[in-house]
Amino acid sequence: MTSIEYDIKAIQQKTSECMQTSATQLLSFFDPTVKLEDVIKAVPLYIENGEKIGTSPGHLAAYFAQQGYKTTVYVFDVELFDRSWNDLSAPDVINKLKKRAEYIPTNSWLTAYKNILIDGWELFVKSGGGFIFPILSVGLLQKLLTKAPYLLMVNSTYLNHQAKSSYDKSSDKMIPDSLKGHSTTHAVICAGYRDDKFLIVDPDPPKGTNHHRWIEQDHLIASIMSAQTESDNLLIAIEQ
Numbered sequence: 001m002t003s004i005e006y007d008i009k010a011i012q013q014k015t016s017e018c019m020q021t022s023a024t025q026l027l028s029f030f031d032p033t034v035k036l037e038d039v040i041k042a043v044p045l046y047i048e049n050g051e052k053i054g055t056s057p058g059h060l061a062a063y064f065a066q067q068g069y070k071t072t073v074y075v076f077d078v079e080l081f082d083r084s085w086n087d088l089s090a091p092d093v094i095n096k097l098k099k100r101a102e103y104i105p106t107n108s109w110l111t112a113y114k115n116i117l118i119d120g121w122e123l124f125v126k127s128g129g130g131f132i133f134p135i136l137s138v139g140l141l142q143k144l145l146t147k148a149p150y151l152l153m154v155n156s157t158y159l160n161h162q163a164k165s166s167y168d169k170s171s172d173k174m175i176p177d178s179l180k181g182h183s184t185t186h187a188v189i190c191a192g193y194r195d196d197k198f199l200i201v202d203p204d205p206p207k208g209t210n211h212h213r214w215i216e217q218d219h220l221i222a223s224i225m226s227a228q229t230e231s232d233n234l235l236i237a238i239e240q
Helices: 018-030 036-042 057-066 083-087 090-103 110-126 138-145 217-230
Strands: 046-048 051-054 070-075 130-132 150-155 165-168 173-176 185-194 197-201 212-216 234-239
Touching: 018 036, 018 057, 018 150, 018 185, 057 070, 057 110, 057 234, 083 090, 090 110, 090 130, 138 185, 138 217, 138 234, 150 217, 185 212, 185 217, 197 217, 212 217
Parallel strands: 070 130
Antiparallel strands: 046 051, 070 234, 150 185, 150 234, 165 173, 185 197, 197 212
């Protein structure tokens, strides 16, 4: 593939607002007037038992569609969604998700969040969005980049070789905790490719690391699939 690099301005996120911040980074490529505060107002940040738990990807994808963008979600998850749903219409996928919710094991991470997630995906479909269930590959990521940058969900614990973390209410920050913590998923923008590396624009990079980073292609693929821990392994592509 010929090298490609889009000029995406980085924005530093606040705690648990990676989706809204990455969404603003992506939208600014199409519309430089977009403002982070407007995206934050429109896309909810959920709080459970006093802990910020982030945003459901369906609600974020719905926001893109509501702004008039053709929005497609590429699903790699195998827990909430099912690979056999590839040929179903988007409304039929939602019907399957609602039925699937009844059979999610009670000890699953999805148990506490399934309703929020499914509500978000239903809003996405009602807003005109659609799903694709492809095989995740370097070729797919390259092909999508020939059209425009896109939003990726990754496991930041794996991507950054970091310890797991826990949310600290007093400081409103995620604190490293390799014993009691959990791995975290994170939204970034994929904005380029060259020499077997992808360029990501990270709204919350590790300390001392630039917002714009070139990641080895195999490392990025593994980081996307590691987001399976929260059924977030997906990407969102938009077109005008």
